[in-house]
Amino acid sequence: MIRFAIALLLTLSVPVQNRAIAYDISYRLAMSHPASHLFEVTIEVQVPAAERATYIDFQIPMWQPGRYSIADFAKNVQEFTARSGNAQLSWMKVDNQTWRVQRGMNRTTTVTYRMFGDDLSGTYAQLDIGHANYTGGELFMYVVGHKPDPVQLRIEPPANWNVINGRSERANQVEWQYPNYEIMIDNPTEIGPDWTVDEFKVQGKTYRVVVHSRGEEGGRRPSLVRDIQKIVEAETKMWGPPEFDTYTFMIHFAADDRSGDGMEHLTSTQIIEPGILAERGSYDDAVRAAAHEFFHVWNVKRLRPIELGPWDWTKPAATRGLWIAEGFTQYYGVMMYHRAGFQNAEGLLNSLGNTIGTIENSPASKLMSAEASSMAASFIDAALHRQRTNLPNTSLSYYLKGELIALNLDLIIREKTAGRYSLDDVMRKAYEQFYLNSPNATYYLKGRGYTIEDFAGVVSEVAGTDLADFFAKYVRGTETLPYDEALGGVGLRLVKSPANQPYTAGIVLDPEDRQGMRLGALRTGSPAERGGLQQGDVLMEIGGISVARENWRSILNRFKQGDRVPVSVRRLRQTLDLSIQLDTPEAFVYRIDEERGASAQSKALRAAWLN
Numbered sequence: 001m002i003r004f005a006i007a008l009l010l011t012l013s014v015p016v017q018n019r020a021i022a023y024d025i026s027y028r029l030a031m032s033h034p035a036s037h038l039f040e041v042t043i044e045v046q047v048p049a050a051e052r053a054t055y056i057d058f059q060i061p062m063w064q065p066g067r068y069s070i071a072d073f074a075k076n077v078q079e080f081t082a083r084s085g086n087a088q089l090s091w092m093k094v095d096n097q098t099w100r101v102q103r104g105m106n107r108t109t110t111v112t113y114r115m116f117g118d119d120l121s122g123t124y125a126q127l128d129i130g131h132a133n134y135t136g137g138e139l140f141m142y143v144v145g146h147k148p149d150p151v152q153l154r155i156e157p158p159a160n161w162n163v164i165n166g167r168s169e170r171a172n173q174v175e176w177q178y179p180n181y182e183i184m185i186d187n188p189t190e191i192g193p194d195w196t197v198d199e200f201k202v203q204g205k206t207y208r209v210v211v212h213s214r215g216e217e218g219g220r221r222p223s224l225v226r227d228i229q230k231i232v233e234a235e236t237k238m239w240g241p242p243e244f245d246t247y248t249f250m251i252h253f254a255a256d257d258r259s260g261d262g263m264e265h266l267t268s269t270q271i272i273e274p275g276i277l278a279e280r281g282s283y284d285d286a287v288r289a290a291a292h293e294f295f296h297v298w299n300v301k302r303l304r305p306i307e308l309g310p311w312d313w314t315k316p317a318a319t320r321g322l323w324i325a326e327g328f329t330q331y332y333g334v335m336m337y338h339r340a341g342f343q344n345a346e347g348l349l350n351s352l353g354n355t356i357g358t359i360e361n362s363p364a365s366k367l368m369s370a371e372a373s374s375m376a377a378s379f380i381d382a383a384l385h386r387q388r389t390n391l392p393n394t395s396l397s398y399y400l401k402g403e404l405i406a407l408n409l410d411l412i413i414r415e416k417t418a419g420r421y422s423l424d425d426v427m428r429k430a431y432e433q434f435y436l437n438s439p440n441a442t443y444y445l446k447g448r449g450y451t452i453e454d455f456a457g458v459v460s461e462v463a464g465t466d467l468a469d470f471f472a473k474y475v476r477g478t479e480t481l482p483y484d485e486a487l488g489g490v491g492l493r494l495v496k497s498p499a500n501q502p503y504t505a506g507i508v509l510d511p512e513d514r515q516g517m518r519l520g521a522l523r524t525g526s527p528a529e530r531g532g533l534q535q536g537d538v539l540m541e542i543g544g545i546s547v548a549r550e551n552w553r554s555i556l557n558r559f560k561q562g563d564r565v566p567v568s569v570r571r572l573r574q575t576l577d578l579s580i581q582l583d584t585p586e587a588f589v590y591r592i593d594e595e596r597g598a599s600a601q602s603k604a605l606r607a608a609w610l611n
């Protein structure tokens with residue numbers, strides 16, 4: 001409550017031109033028939049007497065923070081109604097996400113709607129007989145022009161279901177006040193009969209681990225909580241304690257082999273594992289996800305690219321900075337897992353070598369820069385495509401490319417400053433400069449967002465040398481990262497060798513056609529493409545032998561480099577006989593090795609980095 005008052009004060013003290021007169025906006029969320037998957041939302045708006053506008057636009061976001069693909073939550077809205085007291089108000093849809101209600105001169109407007117939700121995900125909501133789980137933007141419409149206004153929320157859970165989220169301050173709390181809509185929808189909430197909560201403290205702050213297991217736990221919950229504590233200790237050792245008092249890890253073990261996600265929020269994270277807690281793999285994934293998501297407390301939720309908040313929910317976000325926001329977080333997720341003691345140096349170098357392999361083997365590594373990848377987020381971040389695309393050939397992950405940019409910068413800074421500074425100093429300095437010590441630039445949150453140029457400036461400052469050239473070549477451009485220079489500085493080297501995996505000749509099966517042999521987007525410039533195979537063809541025979549999902553690779557690999565192999569496909573109701581000429585190996589393994597004869601200084605830098 002105290003924190004709310006302070007935030008509100010800051011909000012009101014920001015001069016905003018042409019700010020509309022604040023409305024009184026309250027939300028009610030009910031779920032009286034869980035099996036229907038229908039959430040019941042009521043929004044009541046009190047308009048000040050001085051307001052001249054005779055209508056109110058209610059709008060549901062197209063997407064929400066952290067997941068950049070367009071989700072179009074509007075498609076699950078049903079049974080919209082509007083009234084003032086007992087009088088019905090007329091309304092109409094004015095576009096695919098906006099409901100315009102004619103309030104006339106009525107001061108009170110109440111709208112209701114039901115929202116279908118049956119996906120356990122950090123983006124969509126789920127209501128079923130076992131629980132309700134939502135993030136916010138997928139359920140709650142905002143009042144157009146009044147996103148900055150304070151809002152209230154009341155949740156009405158079914159009997160014996162309890163509510164918890166990252167802003168719960170007491171048991172069974174069902175009412176909250178938020179300084180604005182954006183803060184309200186940044187608060188994943190779990191409502192159910194059988195979630196558990198465990199607590200620990202680090203540096204005076206309280207951490208909660210909320211677990212909803214939809215499967216066996218195998219007695220692993222206490223050790224999961226202890227391992228998450230190790231992650232928190234490692235990360236707060238770098239950053240210092242966070243600025244809030246309580247943080248909540250909300251973890252689902254979905255047991256459906258389908259649902260999986262990790263999403264960062266201001267005072268919580270929502271992690272969803274498709275397996276069960278009793279399984280070692282699900283357990284480890286949850287700890288790794290916690291390492292990544294908790295780092296977001298600083299990087300992205302507070303230290304943020306200028307475009308990330310407040311948001312325009314009517315079009316996709318466009319930021320050039322996701323290679324920092326996600327990519328550097330990816331790097332630190334890996335490093336913090338290491339610093340917390342879960343793996344040795346060999347494990348870390350293996351993991352980094354694998355990431356180098358993923359990026360360098362990708363056909364897009366010379367087509368899409370880290371910045372361009374950020375700008376393509378709405379196409380590549382879990383977006384569904386109705387039309388065929390060439391994205392498998394042209395798009396690169398800003399997570400993994402960003403991780404490698406961070407790795408290179410970290411090692412280069414350590415080398416250039418003889419170990420005095422590292423990327424940790426860049427992150428802390430940027431956090432202080434743009435978040436802690438900048439005046440509020442908007443109603444949304446403390447501080448201001450950074451531009452890429454701002455961030456690059458901090459990197460050069462810490463490195464003590466102008467790294468503009470680095471950003472031009474490896475961030476804006478697509479040149480191969482300077483692995484030799486970066487790894488060489490700490491006495492390591494990159495070794496590349498052909499991968500010990502079946503050759504594919506560029507053939508890619510359509511992942512949508514799970515059993516069949518339909519081809520997806522073939523690798524650009526590959527033998528398969530040169531041989532005339534096309535996306536949509538159904539692969540029938542290789543070398544005269546009929547093929548299936550299980551055996552096509554082994555049959556193809558009976559042939560050698562240089563061989564011309566007959567292939568038949570079904571296309572447009574005809575069988576076509578084609579041939580492909582096998583080429584040089586297409587995939588390589590990258591391994592990070594120690595450099596023999598490394599200097600004592602580079603060995604010392606390596607030890608400091610690894611410990």
Ligand SMILES: [Zn+2]
Nearest residue numbers: 131133192212
């Ligand atoms: Zn749940």
Ligand SMILES: [Zn+2]
Nearest residue numbers: 292296326329
């Ligand atoms: Zn992330």
